[in-house]
Amino acid sequence: MIPEIGNFALILALLLALVLGTLPIIGAARRIPAWIGLARPVSQGLFLFVVTAWGCLAYSFIVSDFSVLNVATNSNSQLPVYYRFAATWGSHEGSMMLWVFMLAIWTLAVSLKSRHLPDEMVARVLGVMGLVSFGFLLFLLLTSNPFDRLFPVPADGRDLNPLLQDPGMVAHPPMLYMGYVGFSVAFAFAIAALMGGRLDATWARWSRPWTTLAWSFLSIGIMIGSWWAYYTLGWGGWWFWDPVENASFMPWLVGTALLHSLAVTEKRGAFKNWTVLLAICAFSLSLIGTFLVRSGVLTSVHAFATDPRRGVFILGFLIVVIGGSLALYAVRAPKVGLGSRFDLMSRETMLLANNVLLLAATGSVLLGTLYPLFLDALNLGKISVGPPYFDAVFVPLMTPLVFLMGIGPLARWKQTTLPDLWHLLRWAFAISVVMALVVPFAAGEWKPLVSFGLLLAFWVVAATVVSIRERMRSVRSGFFAQIARQPRSYWGMVLAHLGIAVFVVGVTMVKGYETERDVKMSIGDTVSVGGYTFRFDGISQQRGPNYQAIRGAFTVTRKGAYVENLYPEKRQYNAGGMPMTNAAIDSGLLGDLYVSMGEPVDGGAWVIRVYSKPFITWLWGGFLMMAFGGFLALSDRRYRVGAQRDVALPRGSAAAR
Amino acid sequence: MTRLARIVLPALFALLPLTAAADAVPTDMDPASAARAVKLAEKLRCLVCQNQTILDSNAELAVDLRRQIREQIAAGRTDDEISTYMVNRYGDFVLYQPPVKATTLLLWGGPALLFFAGFFVLIRNLRRRPGAEASLTAEEHEEASRLLAGDNRKPDQ
Amino acid sequence: MNKKLMIPLVLFLVLTGFLFAGLWRDPREVPSPLIGKPAPQFALAQLANPAATLGTADMKGQVWLLNVWASWCVSCREEHPLLVELAKAKLVPIIGLDYKDEARAGKQWLTQNGDPYTTSVMDRDGRVGIDFGVYGVPETFVIDKAGTIRYKQIGPITPEALEKKILPLVRELQKS
Numbered sequence: 001m002i003p004e005i006g007n008f009a010l011i012l013a014l015l016l017a018l019v020l021g022t023l024p025i026i027g028a029a030r031r032i033p034a035w036i037g038l039a040r041p042v043s044q045g046l047f048l049f050v051v052t053a054w055g056c057l058a059y060s061f062i063v064s065d066f067s068v069l070n071v072a073t074n075s076n077s078q079l080p081v082y083y084r085f086a087a088t089w090g091s092h093e094g095s096m097m098l099w100v101f102m103l104a105i106w107t108l109a110v111s112l113k114s115r116h117l118p119d120e121m122v123a124r125v126l127g128v129m130g131l132v133s134f135g136f137l138l139f140l141l142l143t144s145n146p147f148d149r150l151f152p153v154p155a156d157g158r159d160l161n162p163l164l165q166d167p168g169m170v171a172h173p174p175m176l177y178m179g180y181v182g183f184s185v186a187f188a189f190a191i192a193a194l195m196g197g198r199l200d201a202t203w204a205r206w207s208r209p210w211t212t213l214a215w216s217f218l219s220i221g222i223m224i225g226s227w228w229a230y231y232t233l234g235w236g237g238w239w240f241w242d243p244v245e246n247a248s249f250m251p252w253l254v255g256t257a258l259l260h261s262l263a264v265t266e267k268r269g270a271f272k273n274w275t276v277l278l279a280i281c282a283f284s285l286s287l288i289g290t291f292l293v294r295s296g297v298l299t300s301v302h303a304f305a306t307d308p309r310r311g312v313f314i315l316g317f318l319i320v321v322i323g324g325s326l327a328l329y330a331v332r333a334p335k336v337g338l339g340s341r342f343d344l345m346s347r348e349t350m351l352l353a354n355n356v357l358l359l360a361a362t363g364s365v366l367l368g369t370l371y372p373l374f375l376d377a378l379n380l381g382k383i384s385v386g387p388p389y390f391d392a393v394f395v396p397l398m399t400p401l402v403f404l405m406g407i408g409p410l411a412r413w414k415q416t417t418l419p420d421l422w423h424l425l426r427w428a429f430a431i432s433v434v435m436a437l438v439v440p441f442a443a444g445e446w447k448p449l450v451s452f453g454l455l456l457a458f459w460v461v462a463a464t465v466v467s468i469r470e471r472m473r474s475v476r477s478g479f480f481a482q483i484a485r486q487p488r489s490y491w492g493m494v495l496a497h498l499g500i501a502v503f504v505v506g507v508t509m510v511k512g513y514e515t516e517r518d519v520k521m522s523i524g525d526t527v528s529v530g531g532y533t534f535r536f537d538g539i540s541q542q543r544g545p546n547y548q549a550i551r552g553a554f555t556v557t558r559k560g561a562y563v564e565n566l567y568p569e570k571r572q573y574n575a576g577g578m579p580m581t582n583a584a585i586d587s588g589l590l591g592d593l594y595v596s597m598g599e600p601v602d603g604g605a606w607v608i609r610v611y612s613k614p615f616i617t618w619l620w621g622g623f624l625m626m627a628f629g630g631f632l633a634l635s636d637r638r639y640r641v642g643a644q645r646d647v648a649l650p651r652g653s654a655a656a657r
Numbered sequence: 658m659t660r661l662a663r664i665v666l667p668a669l670f671a672l673l674p675l676t677a678a679a680d681a682v683p684t685d686m687d688p689a690s691a692a693r694a695v696k697l698a699e700k701l702r703c704l705v706c707q708n709q710t711i712l713d714s715n716a717e718l719a720v721d722l723r724r725q726i727r728e729q730i731a732a733g734r735t736d737d738e739i740s741t742y743m744v745n746r747y748g749d750f751v752l753y754q755p756p757v758k759a760t761t762l763l764l765w766g767g768p769a770l771l772f773f774a775g776f777f778v779l780i781r782n783l784r785r786r787p788g789a790e791a792s793l794t795a796e797e798h799e800e801a802s803r804l805l806a807g808d809n810r811k812p813d814q
Numbered sequence: 815m816n817k818k819l820m821i822p823l824v825l826f827l828v829l830t831g832f833l834f835a836g837l838w839r840d841p842r843e844v845p846s847p848l849i850g851k852p853a854p855q856f857a858l859a860q861l862a863n864p865a866a867t868l869g870t871a872d873m874k875g876q877v878w879l880l881n882v883w884a885s886w887c888v889s890c891r892e893e894h895p896l897l898v899e900l901a902k903a904k905l906v907p908i909i910g911l912d913y914k915d916e917a918r919a920g921k922q923w924l925t926q927n928g929d930p931y932t933t934s935v936m937d938r939d940g941r942v943g944i945d946f947g948v949y950g951v952p953e954t955f956v957i958d959k960a961g962t963i964r965y966k967q968i969g970p971i972t973p974e975a976l977e978k979k980i981l982p983l984v985r986e987l988q989k990s
Contacts, residue, residue, distance in 0.1 A: 235713040242708050277822060284826070288833075297836035311837040319830055326823035333819050344783055352783075356775035364768035370832065371755075371764045377835035380760045382844050384702045386710075386753025393768040516695065581715075599715065704844060704949035717914065718949055721940050746947035748847040 003068050006056025007147040013049035013104075014137040016042055020107075020130025024123035028196070036119050039126040043111040046133060050104035057097055057146050058088045066157050069150040070094060076159035076575050078546035086170045087160045092294065092310075093146035098173060099290070100136045102181040107133065110185055110210075117206060124192030125185075132184055135317045143310045159546070159575030168228030172221060176248055179218025180286045183251055185210040186258065187283035190276045191325055194332040199272045204265035207279065209634055211262060212492075215255045216630030222248055223623035231585055236516070236594050236611045238619060241390040243298040246369045247289030250362050254282040257358035260351050268413060270348055273333050274355070280329060284322040285362070291318055297373060343415040350408045357401040364393045402456045402504065405497055406463030410470065424470065428462035443513060443614075453508025460501040464494055492633025496626045503622025509591075509615035516612075518598075522605040530612025532593060533557045534566070539606075547573040547580075552597050552606065554584070568595045592616050690730045697726050697739055702751050710753065846947050846966040853880070853957045854945035858935035861912050861920055868909070868933050870961060877987045879908045879980075880955040881931070882943065884915040885923035887951040893970035894927050900976070901930035906984045910934035913943050913951050956980060958987045 020042045027035025057070070061084045066072040074091040075084050089098040107129045114122045140146065189207040193199045225248070230238040239245060258278040265275040292298055295311030342348040368385045375381055410424055436455035440446045471490065472482045483491075519527050521536040528534070537553040549569040556563040566584035573580070583596035591614035598607030698712035703719040711719040722743070729739050743751045755761045848854075857869030881897065883890045901908060910931035912920040917936060924934070937943050946955065949968075956965040965983055967975055 295837060308837050315830060315833055322826055326826055330819040330823055352779055356779050360771040360775050363771040367764060367767045373836040374832055375760055376839055377832050382750045383755045384750050384753050385755055388700055388754035721944060725944060745847060746944060748844055750844045
């Protein structure tokens with residue numbers, strides 16, 4: 001019964017999405033107020049039905065209704081309830097359902113938080129989002145219905161992929177999709193602006209908070225994914241440049257470019273054409289990413305369902321949505337004004353350079369990700385493009401970007417001069433060079449690449465400090481009053497930029513100083529890594545709720561003094577499948593100790609991998625700082641004041657009704 | 658506090674030579690060769706896995722190929738020879754770092770191309786910018802407030 | 815209309831062309847670099863009679879198939895009836911390479927499922943498999959009279975592959 005309600009709700013949602021995707025847009029074009037007025041209530045109705053459908057699916061998983069094919073294939077009665085819940089998005093169907101659910105949440109949010117916008121604009125924005133919803137709902141119903149029944153009903157489910165039975169599974173997909181799908185709002189604003197021929201500073205102002213919010217969620221989603229891979233895959237890696245990782249990273253890169261470009265468009269009315277293209281690209285890359293993951297055209301650790309029918313559908317949908325938007329862009333964008341004047345040396349130019357670098361980086365990631373596909377399609381052989389390639393091309397592109405990050409916030413709008421900048425930043429530069437040269441010695445060994453990485457990080461920090469000091473000089477009051485005087489969006493930027501510095505420190509230190517030992521250990525053996533000694537105390541059998549595990553016990557000591565015990569596991573899930581490696585990690589501010597069990601070898605010995613990963617937590621810390629920088633900027637008074645002022649304009653609501 | 662000390666120190670000592678006490682048996686080889694084996698295995702793709710290096714995979718073929726690498730290092734082969742050995746059997750597909758050849762020129766040159774093309778277009782556009790409207794024009798302010806007010810009249814552009 | 819603004823659209827359409835082409839290809843099927851190269855030399859103990867060996871050199875002068883199988887290999891069951899049929903037709907000798915398998919398990923498997931092989935040899939530690947670039951069992955190689963690998967089937971032989979590729983190739987090679 002419940003699955004049927006879910007299925008029915010999906011169908012109703014599809015119809016509402018169709019209404020939302022057509023009538024308000026036509027209404028806005030033909031000035032039919034009644035149709036324009038439909039946008040908000042229909043969006044809310046759409047949300048209601050989607051949330052019902054999603055709730056029905058989640059319910060079927062929680063109560064283990066194995067008559068639903070999706071539940072039977074991806075869950076199991078022994079599975080703990082929180083993983084049964086997370087299994088809702090563990091399958092192809094479920095994750096597409098989550099996609100639609102997230103889109104409905106964003107649509108609802110826009111319908112509620114857009115009171116200060118002209119109704120016509122809202123109608124177009126919600127209409128575009130409705131069209132996207134329609135495509136995905138149709139995809140769900142036609143090719144990937146999560147409510148398909150199974151008969152005869154099996155006694156038990158086949159279980160969730162053991163790799164996914166992890167707290168990361170509960171948090172990672174919703175966060176990631178929240179960000180991924182969130183770019184649909186900026187996209188819809190861009191399309192609405194193109195349709196209405198109103199691409200201007202106000203458009204940028206409206207898009208900006210939505211973009212920031214989506215970007216922050218995406219940052220957190222990527223961070224959790226990386227962290228999850230790190231502790232769950234058992235080989236201590238945190239980023240593999242896997243196609244699926246790239247699929248989420250490309251929208252992030254373009255989203256980052258968009259954030260900066262929107263700032264210029266809002267403040268200076270400049271490069272509107274470019275900004276609107278970025279808004280289209282960010283969401284397009286989310287969609288292409290969805291295609292890459294769902295169609296199986298690329299081999300990846302994430303490869304789920306591979307069904308060409310699904311691929312064809314999504315591809316067709318991509319052509320309609322992205323192709324349509326880009327065609328609209330080609331037709332409508334030229335009408336947009338040129339924006340205000342600025343010099344070759346100005347903050348505007350620096351932000352443009354930032355955009356060029358971020359886009360070149362995105363292009364490189366896209367090229368590397370799809371190149372094997374290109375060659376294969378042209379019958380030129382099969383190749384693999386992996387971390388060595390991406391590391392080699394990414395670092396040179398990011399270096400000038402990080403360097404610019406120090407200068408940008410200090411450069412003036414319109415016009416700035418090099419001598420001024422040099423005057424402001426020379427001490428910051430000198431200090432960061434000296435520190436970068438000296439600090440690696442303290443870490444034990446001087447390495448050129450470490451020194452270089454640290455130079456970038458110190459430079460960002462030092463230049464940010466200079467920027468803060470400059471800002472505060474203009475205000476004469478106490479320190480805390482000064483802090484409060486600066487807008488939160490400024491502090492958001494500071495936090496995000498410092499987050500990059502923290503991230504760079506993490507990458508540099510891990511790449512420079514991580515140590516790994518792959519050893520054969522019998523019980524009682526010891527191995528030393530990074531100044532710590534690990535003793536293999538023995539193994540024991542453990543029973544989990546739905547798995548059997550062999551648990552190794554290790555005592556970690558440092559110079560003979562006890563530090564702690566670590567318990568890595570090898571798990572065999574009852575429902576079958578490959579054994580899983582659960583690493584034991586001691587995580588700390590300045591580094592992790594990581595033990596994972598390999599294979600048993602003769603004589604009761606085991607192959608054990610032990611790692612010391614200095615500063616690895618800084619990677620994720622940096623990303624968190626960026627995300628919180630985004631949230632902080634969102635809480636800026638300016639957005640709220642703006643909203644209030646708009647409401648205060650009496651003609652607003654009256655004229656549009 | 659002890660925790661803090663505990664985490665500060667490993668980072669500082671991470672690179673000091675590893676003590677060779679009553680140590681576990683490193684899998685078959687001396688540290689320098691073991692490091693080479695790791696470096697090599699990290700660049701080779703496990704063919705039976707979805708997308709993993711043979712270092713990271715526990716698939717049987719990956720285990721066998723790791724053993725091959727160790728044996729060949731022990732036999733005094735160079736890294737290049739071992740890579741060639743793998744390519745001769747499994748093709749370029751095993752290399753995570755694709756070789757530079759005619760078909761991969763665009764792959765390797767692409768990023769630089771994007772970089773220079775991007776800056777070329779940027780600089781040309783900036784140079785060419787005609788005297789656009791004055792900074793933050795009054796019209797723009799006016800238009801912004803008109804839009805915020807929900808006025809439907811479309812200004813001619 | 816400004817032509818430059820069409821660039822993103824054109825790029826995107828080119829991209830979709832490739833993506834569409836990619837949908838119909840298996841990203842996991844890696845063509846063997848050994849095709850057109852001499853088959854790697856080996857001489858391995860026979861499964862039925864471990865005292866005797868069989869190797870590449872023994873097959874010189876005839877066209878033959880090398881089929882890589884194992885008792886633990888699930889998809890080998892899929893192609894096995896086809897191999898048994900093929901063996902009955904006596905068109906071409908099929909040498910089995912029992913890959914990373916126990917002799918006893920291998921023999922038992924052949925007793926159960928029928929033995930299409932002229933001879934099967936044991937590749938206990940999988941070294942010959944590595945030389946042949948085997949990465950997924952079953953795999954089948956077509957080797958010509960000169961000992962050159964002419965074709966490789968990755969995964970189970972399908973009736974279609976047998977009829978359209980393997981057999982015509984074998985006949986052609988036998989003529990020359």
